[in-house]
Amino acid sequence: LEQVTVWTDQKWLVYVLDQLILNAIKYRSKTPTLTFSVATEPGVVHLTVKDNGCGIKAEEIPRIFHKGFTGTNGRTETYKSTGMGLYFSKRILDRLGHQIVVKSEVFKSTEIILSFYQLSDYANLTKVSH
Numbered sequence: 001l002e003q004v005t006v007w008t009d010q011k012w013l014v015y016v017l018d019q020l021i022l023n024a025i026k027y028r029s030k031t032p033t034l035t036f037s038v039a040t041e042p043g044v045v046h047l048t049v050k051d052n053g054c055g056i057k058a059e060e061i062p063r064i065f066h067k068g069f070t071g072t073n074g075r076t077e078t079y080k081s082t083g084m085g086l087y088f089s090k091r092i093l094d095r096l097g098h099q100i101v102v103k104s105e106v107f108k109s110t111e112i113i114l115s116f117y118q119l120s121d122y123a124n125l126t127k128v129s130h
Contacts, residue, residue, distance in 0.1 A: 004038055004040060004045050006045050007116070015088075016093060019086065020049045020112055021049075023110075024049070024053060027051070027054045027110075028052075029053050035048075035050045035051075037050070043118045044117050045118075046113050046114070047116070049111070050111040051109060053110060055106040055107055055109060055110055056102070056104040056106070057071070057106055058104075061104060064086050067083065067084070068082070068084065068087070093114065099113075100112065100115075
């Protein structure tokens with residue numbers, strides 16, 4: 001990966017990445033691949049995590065971050081899901097000021113993009129006297 005720096009909470013970002021990796025493993029294909037890529041543009045870094053697993057139905061994508069939502073894939077005997085991993089991940093990312101976007105094709109792939117914005121307000125802090 002390209003070497004980039006983002007401002008975030010390391011512990012919580014590791015939790016989110018762990019959830020994404022665990023989901024990729026849980027919903028893997030017979031010949032699994034998991035790729036990570038980074039793209040930058042002025043003021044933002046995008047980290048993409050992409051797998052070639054079973055995918056998510058288009059109509060379910062808007063609900064995958066809802067508390068307890070397991071979707072069609074999470075309700076089979078093959079997969080055991082609580083619907084809490086992506087819910088907590090979204091809440092964490094929201095609180096950290098990061099964005100998450102999901103793109104998926106059933107039986108083909110799921111692509112998750114985390115966007116880390118450069119918050120100039122934090123980078124240019126000055127001491128205020130009272």
